[in-house]
Amino acid sequence: MSDADSTDTTDFDDQDAPTPVGVKLGSTRTVLDLPDERDGRERHSTLTCLATYEDAITGEEKALYGHDAAVEYPDSVRFMLRSGLPENDEGVADAEAFFEAVVDAHDVPADSAVVYAVPTIDNEAGVENLKAVIEGSSVGEAAVRSFPESLCGAIPAYGDGLDAIDEVFVSVNMGSTTLEACAYRRGEQLSPFSTGSVTGNEVDRWIVAAVEEESQGRVHIDRTTAREYKEERADVYDFEPFTDVVQQPGGGSHEFTVDRGVRDPVDRYIDDAVDAVANEFLPELANDHMKPYQLALGRPIAVTGGMACIPGLVEEFEKRLSAELDRDVEVVAPDDPATAAAEGAARIAERLV
Template structure:
């Protein structure tokens, strides 16, 4: 039901006297859990989506989740966190069911200390907190901002991020966020819903339809896979009417559709950072502004996995600010937040802070 992306073995750590430190990222696109296994940290990844269908024998509505939902029902797979939970009780119910199934499927020990990554500046936080607490009840729980959790693996193998001053830009599916972290303290937090990673999927779909004069339609799952470089553009060629042009021209249409959509996103993101976030930071402290711009900016979020996006953002922001800006990303953007949260959980257990 769920895809396990990293697993050294089938063996799972059982329930013991000492709580197991667990990190959880409940994200708009993916949900990830990180936990210790065989003296290492292993991660499990699932798409945060569901789809329902009617059982032909019983007539009852049934649900499938994760990769199975996206692959078997691409036309109606629902990514639950890409709209406001508070405005939709049915969506909140589906979200709760998804997380309960994820926790059961992946055997999160009842005797565990779970740190979960939460949106940094999002009004869904209260709703998400409640859903997480209900879905994985009986475990010790604490939440830290997603951007901080994702940044922890960037700065070594410990929790050095809490001793540094740096800027994060979180390119999420539903929001663009930016913040300076000063030894864990948030300075000049900025968030906007006008630049959304999930919109890139829609732009790709529209670009492909326009480029093929309406002969080809791709679903959102396929668009996301193109965006993230997980599906080669060659794979779509059989869908094209070959009488309209050569295979090379067809491949070029798809590639251009993806590139144009990502370029548009980068341009809009840089405009928001350069013209909204950074002026806000200047008004807060010109000294902090000058300091953080000579340090690498940590780029996180769902869009951080897009090939070439970091370089494109770095180049455009450097040009906009007329200075050399260095942008970095976690080595494993998809699992970074859960890994960072798991380290926090381990430290909280060590120090007795729970």
């Protein structure tokens, strides 16, 4: 397993209570938010993927999870939640094995209170499959609860504690498999919206195509490499072209420069996200709940999810959304938008215990 840097947050004082755990079992990354040894909190992130291979000595099939699987087996690695939820029995089995490996690697106690984030997707069977994976695991004996991902992610965006639960606001989750938007009134969902056409996964595909076009067909990268370009190189305002090297099929190597191959897909994503929020979600919210709509736009809009981690994206989204709506709109994001859902879920778990 490959962990992100640990981040301290709230205190955990009652060591006799069940361990409060926040979980985001995501399409690209899975995040656990746990108490640390210093009475604080830490978050662990790993890629939600696995690869199977044959043991060179015994011939038995073995599985490799997370970052190592993506790096060592980029052509065969399986992201078992590509659509955001386990779709079938095979996906459920993969997700169960993966989640058990993750909680075991981080010594999550069985006597824990687990709160997990659920994406806003119109897929009742998939949601039930996710519920089966989490609630059927070896953790969460004290309690298991689920809350909307866009709510969990917005909680850290509005500061410490659970202040967001008592407010009226709009949250936009810029995830890998969906763009979600929802208004909340004291925790109640109003006009939940999601689309699979504006996603981080789409940006990865656009980068693959754009790099091939930029190199005049000489370079073809896989989606794992495209995701790495996006996460490690993309920057809305201060992007710098970079070079990479690929091996030629007939031998030797080819060095190439990436410029518009990353910039154009990110720019396109921001435009599409603004269009979806301004011209699809917000009109529906205004039509269904005019007063909460007015109240929500008077407060900052919370933006979370992996795409919000790209430097400058939140600021540019605010700028373009304000122009599209012809009014000043403030947009805020948590310190780490990619792990915010697990952090918010953990704060709810702390309240429950």
